Amino acid sequence: MKPKVIVYKKVDKKVLDFIQDTLDVTYFEKLDSQTYPVFLEELKEAQGILGSKLKVDQELLGQAPNLKIVCNTSVGYDNLDLSALAEHGVMATNTPDILNDTVADTIFGLILSSARRVPELDQWVKTGQWKSDLEEKWFGVDVHHKVLGIIGMGRVGTAIAKRAYCGFDMEILYHNRSRNEEAEQKYNATYCSLDDLLKQSDFVCLMTPLTPETEKLIGKREFELMKETAIFINGSRGKTVDEQALIHALKTRGILGAGLDVFVQEPIEKDHPFLAMDNVVTLPHIGSATYETRFKMDMMAAVNLVAGLQGEVPPNLIKVK
Ligand SMILES: NC(=O)c1ccc[n+]([C@@H]2O[C@H](COP(=O)([O-])OP(=O)(O)OC[C@H]3O[C@@H](n4cnc5c(N)ncnc54)[C@H](O)[C@@H]3O)[C@@H](O)[C@H]2O)c1
Numbered sequence: 001m002k003p004k005v006i007v008y009k010k011v012d013k014k015v016l017d018f019i020q021d022t023l024d025v026t027y028f029e030k031l032d033s034q035t036y037p038v039f040l041e042e043l044k045e046a047q048g049i050l051g052s053k054l055k056v057d058q059e060l061l062g063q064a065p066n067l068k069i070v071c072n073t074s075v076g077y078d079n080l081d082l083s084a085l086a087e088h089g090v091m092a093t094n095t096p097d098i099l100n101d102t103v104a105d106t107i108f109g110l111i112l113s114s115a116r117r118v119p120e121l122d123q124w125v126k127t128g129q130w131k132s133d134l135e136e137k138w139f140g141v142d143v144h145h146k147v148l149g150i151i152g153m154g155r156v157g158t159a160i161a162k163r164a165y166c167g168f169d170m171e172i173l174y175h176n177r178s179r180n181e182e183a184e185q186k187y188n189a190t191y192c193s194l195d196d197l198l199k200q201s202d203f204v205c206l207m208t209p210l211t212p213e214t215e216k217l218i219g220k221r222e223f224e225l226m227k228e229t230a231i232f233i234n235g236s237r238g239k240t241v242d243e244q245a246l247i248h249a250l251k252t253r254g255i256l257g258a259g260l261d262v263f264v265q266e267p268i269e270k271d272h273p274f275l276a277m278d279n280v281v282t283l284p285h286i287g288s289a290t291y292e293t294r295f296k297m298d299m300m301a302a303v304n305l306v307a308g309l310q311g312e313v314p315p316n317l318i319k320v321k
């Protein structure tokens with residue numbers, strides 16, 4: 001008998017076929033109020049689950065007595081309680097590296113669109129306001145030859161540094177848990193303290209995982225250290241930033257603007273202050289959301305699932321420190 005698994009996100013047929021070759025799949029295109037109770041029922045038998053964002057904690061694991069592996073289709077795994085997983089003897093995997101370039105492209109989209117005010121000007125043109133030469137009040141700021149500060153110079157951070165250095169002649173500062181030789185040697189990145197990075201950067205880009213140490217890493221004090229002309233970019237997780245402090249910094253022009261792919265609450269509340277601010281560019285957590293990359297992430301998660309349930313070490317096993 002094939003081991004039972006649950007896929008709880010929409011995946012390409014090729015991914016589903018690959019899993020079904022060796023495993024007995026229950027498939028939910030999404031989890032919502034209708035499908036979640038059925039998912040919980042199936043979880044009692046499931047040996048593996050594949051999907052994203054689901055909070056996997058003591059409570060969920062308590063309802064999954066046969067579970068052996070949880071395959072996240074994301075590189076970030078702050079939705080997983082690693083110590084609870086270890087306690088229950090359940091493996092977990094993620095999808096690193098294959099999304100680096102796609103996410104770095106998204107981050108550059110945010111940098112460019114906030115610096116050159118693309119969404120604002122798009123609306124200005126489309127609402128018929130372009131009737132004469134552009135007035136100075138609509139000008140943006142340059143990106144090229146500016147200073148980019150990257151907090152979290154890991155896999156994605158390094159791909160951002162590559163674009164900044166090779167494509168935009170930017171000077172790169174970074175702050176990280178350890179030195180990143182590749183970024184230093186290939187992209188001339190300079191390691192510095194968090195405070196020096198905040199004081200000197202024209203663009204501050206946050207790309208750390210969400211952990212107890214990085215929760216609200218950037219708050220009132222940090223925004224006050226930034227230049228009044230700085231643009232803040234968040235591609236990590238919403239909770240790495242104190243959103244109230246960011247709102248204050250933006251409203252009081254303590255910083256020039258922000259480009260955000262992630263929020264404390266996703267989807268964002270419809271009356272959230274960011275949505276009424278011209279100097280904020282918002283994206284709906286689309287860092288890796290291209291057809292090509294999402295397909296590769298799903299297939300990578302599927303390979304992990306199959307390997308884990310065939311008694312192999314899954315290629316992207318998350319190590320519990
Ligand atoms: N917006 C998106 O769609 C999207 C896409 C991919 C990744 N992400 C987020 O970005 C994170 C990073 O992804 P990655 O693949 O580059 O991970 P990574 O592990 O390769 O890099 C993260 C870096 O952050 C550093 N770091 C961790 N804690 C730190 C701290 N307290 N201070 C300074 N640096 C610290 C680490 O040293 C590491 O170099 C993910 O965990 C995820 O949350 C978001």
Ligand SMILES: O=C(O)[C@H](O)CO
Nearest residue numbers: 073074075076287288
């Ligand atoms: O961590 C990731 O891979 C992205 O944020 C998608 O969830």
